[in-house]
Amino acid sequence: MSWDVWGHEWAEALLKKHIAGGLTRHAYLFTGAPGIGRRTLALAFIKALYCQDPPEPGEFCGSCRNCKQLSKLQHTDLFIGQSAGQGETLKIDTVREIQHNLNMQPYAAPWRTALFLRFEEANINAQNALLKTLEEPTPLSKLMLTASNENALLPTISSRCEVIRLRPMALNELADRLESSRMMLRSDALRLAHMSAGRPGYALRLADDPDEADRIVSIASDGVELLSADTLQRFAYAAAFKDVKKRPVLREILQVWQSLFRDLLLLSASGQEADPPISFLELKDELEKLAAKGDPEVFRKTLSEINRMITYLNANANLQLLAENLLLNLPNL
Numbered sequence: 001m002s003w004d005v006w007g008h009e010w011a012e013a014l015l016k017k018h019i020a021g022g023l024t025r026h027a028y029l030f031t032g033a034p035g036i037g038r039r040t041l042a043l044a045f046i047k048a049l050y051c052q053d054p055p056e057p058g059e060f061c062g063s064c065r066n067c068k069q070l071s072k073l074q075h076t077d078l079f080i081g082q083s084a085g086q087g088e089t090l091k092i093d094t095v096r097e098i099q100h101n102l103n104m105q106p107y108a109a110p111w112r113t114a115l116f117l118r119f120e121e122a123n124i125n126a127q128n129a130l131l132k133t134l135e136e137p138t139p140l141s142k143l144m145l146t147a148s149n150e151n152a153l154l155p156t157i158s159s160r161c162e163v164i165r166l167r168p169m170a171l172n173e174l175a176d177r178l179e180s181s182r183m184m185l186r187s188d189a190l191r192l193a194h195m196s197a198g199r200p201g202y203a204l205r206l207a208d209d210p211d212e213a214d215r216i217v218s219i220a221s222d223g224v225e226l227l228s229a230d231t232l233q234r235f236a237y238a239a240a241f242k243d244v245k246k247r248p249v250l251r252e253i254l255q256v257w258q259s260l261f262r263d264l265l266l267l268s269a270s271g272q273e274a275d276p277p278i279s280f281l282e283l284k285d286e287l288e289k290l291a292a293k294g295d296p297e298v299f300r301k302t303l304s305e306i307n308r309m310i311t312y313l314n315a316n317a318n319l320q321l322l323a324e325n326l327l328l329n330l331p332n333l
């Protein structure tokens with residue numbers, strides 16, 4: 001495989017077949033968890049579509065003008081649309097502006113391409129606006145969307161796209177790639193493979209920034225400590241979220257705790273499985289002790305509570321109230 005995309009070999013083969021056979025569709029939707037490689041795969045596909053000197057059909061050279069500009073995300077025929085940041089809303093103006101550009105003739109490539117990232121963040125007006133492009137495509141344009149899953153979009157959108165559903169890599173396989181490409185120790189590679197839950201993009205980000213991995217583990221450790229903290233300590237932790245600017249901080253904590261409670265659920269439900277695919281390998285001993293004290297049902301409930309909180313957070317709820325409510329409902333272990 002020459003696109004240098006980690007995992008997703010079947011998807012790479014399928015997209016190359018589309019190019020080689022002259023069968024590319026007007027619109028593609030890449031779905032999967034953040035960090036799984038949706039954007040990376042879409043960009044490799046666009047390179048293969050735009051390359052001026054492909055070594056063979058469906059491949060790209062990496063050194064022509066189009067390939068180089070795409071690597072820098074600065075191609076005159078590529079338009080990227082996304083919200084201001086994760087958890088924000090993608091608005092109709094962004095869609096309209098890109099639609100306007102899509103209607104013009106390509107300058108340097110066979111097509112103009114719009115790449116909308118995290119399209120589940122598009123509000124209903126923005127999604128409806130994009131429908132027009134899907135229903136009446138301009139001939140020299142391509143549309144690529146990424147989203148966490150197709151059910152987060154209007155069914156009329158996903159049904160008009162070729163949906164490429166990306167799945168996590170096997171943890172051992174991801175660790176192998178990290179070990180060989182980044183000269184990592186096996187134990188470090190396994191740590192990141194587990195922490196990323198098999199998402200290669202996220203694992204590579206952590207490999208490039210070791211402090212970031214440590215920071216995430218310390219958020220998980222705080223979560224572990226809060227499980228045995230009293231009400232007063234829990235209120236004190238929640239008080240830090242008075243300020244609305246802390247919304248991204250709370251979102252990140254909740255996302256780390258999702259992984260933490262998934263680990264506890266897995267350990268409490270799996271018994272003595274030799275190598276359970278938990279996220280936080282270095283907290284394994286502590287987590288096993290906690291899992292033995294708790295009940296899978298309690299962990300499952302906490303996890304769905306956290307999921308609900310993330311939804312509320314996106315709907316602009318009062319941060320401190322949310323945090324208090326969650327912390328007081330955490331199990332006492």
Ligand SMILES: [Zn+2]
Pocket residue numbers: 050051052053054060061062063064065066067068
């Ligand atoms: Zn090229």
